[in-house]
Amino acid sequence: MAGADIDRLIQRLAKLPGLGPRSARRAALHLIRRKESLMEPLARALAEAAATIRLCSVCGNIDTRDPCAICADPRRDAATLCVVEQVADLWALERTLQFKGRYHVLGGTLSALDGVGPDDLRIPELVARAKREGVSEVILATNATVEGQTTAHYIAESLAGTGIAVTGLAHGVPVGGELDYLDDGTLLAALKARRTV
Amino acid sequence: MAGADIDRLIQRLAKLPGLGPRSARRAALHLIRRKESLMEPLARALAEAAATIRLCSVCGNIDTRDPCAICADPRRDAATLCVVEQVADLWALERTLQFKGRYHVLGGTLSALDGVGPDDLRIPELVARAKREGVSEVILATNATVEGQTTAHYIAESLAGTGIAVTGLAHGVPVGGELDYLDDGTLLAALKARRTV
Numbered sequence: 001m002a003g004a005d006i007d008r009l010i011q012r013l014a015k016l017p018g019l020g021p022r023s024a025r026r027a028a029l030h031l032i033r034r035k036e037s038l039m040e041p042l043a044r045a046l047a048e049a050a051a052t053i054r055l056c057s058v059c060g061n062i063d064t065r066d067p068c069a070i071c072a073d074p075r076r077d078a079a080t081l082c083v084v085e086q087v088a089d090l091w092a093l094e095r096t097l098q099f100k101g102r103y104h105v106l107g108g109t110l111s112a113l114d115g116v117g118p119d120d121l122r123i124p125e126l127v128a129r130a131k132r133e134g135v136s137e138v139i140l141a142t143n144a145t146v147e148g149q150t151t152a153h154y155i156a157e158s159l160a161g162t163g164i165a166v167t168g169l170a171h172g173v174p175v176g177g178e179l180d181y182l183d184d185g186t187l188l189a190a191l192k193a194r195r196t197v
Numbered sequence: 198m199a200g201a202d203i204d205r206l207i208q209r210l211a212k213l214p215g216l217g218p219r220s221a222r223r224a225a226l227h228l229i230r231r232k233e234s235l236m237e238p239l240a241r242a243l244a245e246a247a248a249t250i251r252l253c254s255v256c257g258n259i260d261t262r263d264p265c266a267i268c269a270d271p272r273r274d275a276a277t278l279c280v281v282e283q284v285a286d287l288w289a290l291e292r293t294l295q296f297k298g299r300y301h302v303l304g305g306t307l308s309a310l311d312g313v314g315p316d317d318l319r320i321p322e323l324v325a326r327a328k329r330e331g332v333s334e335v336i337l338a339t340n341a342t343v344e345g346q347t348t349a350h351y352i353a354e355s356l357a358g359t360g361i362a363v364t365g366l367a368h369g370v371p372v373g374g375e376l377d378y379l380d381d382g383t384l385l386a387a388l389k390a391r392r393t394v
Contacts, residue, residue, distance in 0.1 A: 003261035009246040012239040016216075016224045023215040028246075029285055030214050032259055035247050042209040043243035046228070049206040050236045053229055062229055064200035088226055 006032075058129070060105030060122055062087050070094075070102060077101045079136040083126065083155060085109055085143055093141065101139070104129065109147035110154055118154065127158050137165040144171065203229075255326070257302030257319055259284050267291075267299060274298045278327060279336040280352060282306055282345060286338065298336070301326065306344035307351055315351065324355050334362040341368065 006028060014024035031039040055061075056068035063069055070076055080101030084090050090103050106121040118124065130138055138159060142148035156166045171189035173182060182190075203225060211221035228236040252258075253265035260266055267273055277298030281287050287300050303318040315321065327335055335356060339345035353363045368386035370379060379387075 003250065003266070005242070005246045005249050005261050006259065009242045012235070012242045013213075015235055015239075016210075017227050018216060018220040018224060019213075025285060025288065027213045027215060029259075029283070031243070032246070032250055035250075038209070038212055039243055039247045042212075043240055043247060045202070045206045045209045046236055046240035046243065049202045049225075049229070050232050050240060052202050053200065053232075062203065062226075064202050069200070086226070088222060091222065 059103050060087075060107060061090055061103060075100075078133055080139065081126075081130060081133075081135045081137070082139040082141050083152075084141050085148060085151070089141065089143075101137075106142070106151065109142065109145075109151040111147060118158075121151070123155060123158060126155065127162075130159065130164055131162060135164055137167060140166060140168045144169075256300045257284075257304060258287055258300060272297075275330055276333040277336065278323075278330075278332045278334070279338050280323065280349075281338050282340055282348075286340075290338065298334075303339070303348065306339065306342075306348040308344060315355075318348070320352060320355060323352065324359075327356065327361055328359060332361055334364060337363060337365045341366075 009031075010021070010024045010028045013019055013027050014021050016024075019027060031042065052064040053062055054064070054066050056063055056066050056071055058067045058071040061068040061070060065072070077100050081104055082090075082093060082099060082101055083104045083106060084093065085106050085108060087105055090105055093099050093103075104122070104126045106123070106126075108116055108121055110116055110118065110121065126138075129135070138155070140152040140155060142152045152168060159166050170193060171186060172193060173179065173186065173190045179187060206228075207218070207221045207225045210216055210224050211218050213221075216224060228239065249261040250259055251261070251263050253260055253263050253268055255264045255268040258265040258267060262269070274297050278301055279287075279290065279296060279298055280301045280303065281290065282303050282305060284302055287302055290296050290300075301319070301323050303320070303323075305313055305318055307313055307315065307318065323335075326332070335352070337349040337352060339349045349365060356363050367390060368383060369390060370376065370383065370387045376384060
């Protein structure tokens with residue numbers, strides 16, 4: 001409907017998660033109207049990030065250097081290892097500003113259906129790393145889904161007998177959450193894990 | 198939380214309409230995971246579009262050439278001019294594949310509050326163009342909002358006495374629309390404009 005360059009841009013934008021064909025058209029027009037302030041900086045930011053970003057060979061995080069800033073930081077506690085499914089989960093935990101240990105990014109969950117086995121998720125690397133680095137606690141922070149919990153269970157079994165403490169995130173009412181909108185499973189977990197105020 | 202390049206990319210992505218901070222993070226990770234197939238092509242598409250896209254000096258459409266493909270196409274009927282607010286509206290009409298006239302993109306609507314006057318919307322250019330090109334019909338396809346209709350009304354008055362027919366889009370039930378979900382104004386308009394089946 002417009003030039004080939006515009007059509008190509010819209011097609012590329014439509015491949016972003018959260019943008020469909022309609023919002024990709026809107027985004028393209030928005031960018032074209034703000035060529036100097038948005039479009040060219042975004043093009044540069046993408047090209048620069050594509051050129052510099054790599055996977056951390058230790059933990060699977062993404063960063064512009066390898067090992068990543070977290071693995072290379074001597075102030076981070078090497079004795080505590082937090083296992084997450086994806087880099088996005090690592091970022092979410094970092095935003096709490098409270099966790100001072102290190103991470104291990106699996107890159108997904110075990111799935112017999114999709115043919116994802118332990119070797120695809122860097123689980124052998126996790127076990128080897130935990131032993132090699134003298135880790136005392138592995139926190140399993142996979143999602144509270146069936147897949148996430150299956151994966152956590154498998155990792156816990158893999159670490160059995162190593163003397164490493166294996167813990168999981170607590171279940172309960174989200175801060176600010178209303179009981180009425182909460183699913184029964186969470187409410188039951190919160191009730192079972194009730195604490196003295 | 199990650200490298201400066203990643204943070205900058207997330208900030209740039211978050212400025213796209215439809216993407217907030219959370220979805221920008223998701224989009225960034227999605228792009229990083231698909232560097233060759235998505236990230237680099239998007240960077241190139243943006244840079245190329247930024248370098249080649251310009252505004253059509255005749256109608257205000259965007260294209261890689263000036264005049265745009267529509268204005269330059271001799272098969273398009275020069276006697277019918279369709280006035281739209283934005284380029285996105287022009288694209289929407291083009292997708293119908295039925296309109297064979299030409300366009301005039303205003304770039305917005307009249308707004309006393311925001312200080313947008315007729316000169317900011319290329320309305321004098323529209324009137325001059327309609328007279329110069331011997332246009333016989335101007336279709337006012339501005340949005341069916343208060344601002345769009347105010348702007349259409351102003352344009353209709355500007356063209357009064359020129360002998361050019363001024364028309365507007367019909368109101369009615371959207372194709373596939375359910376009456377129960379329709380606002381009263383549209384339903385009333387559809388009822389008033391009822392036709393023999």
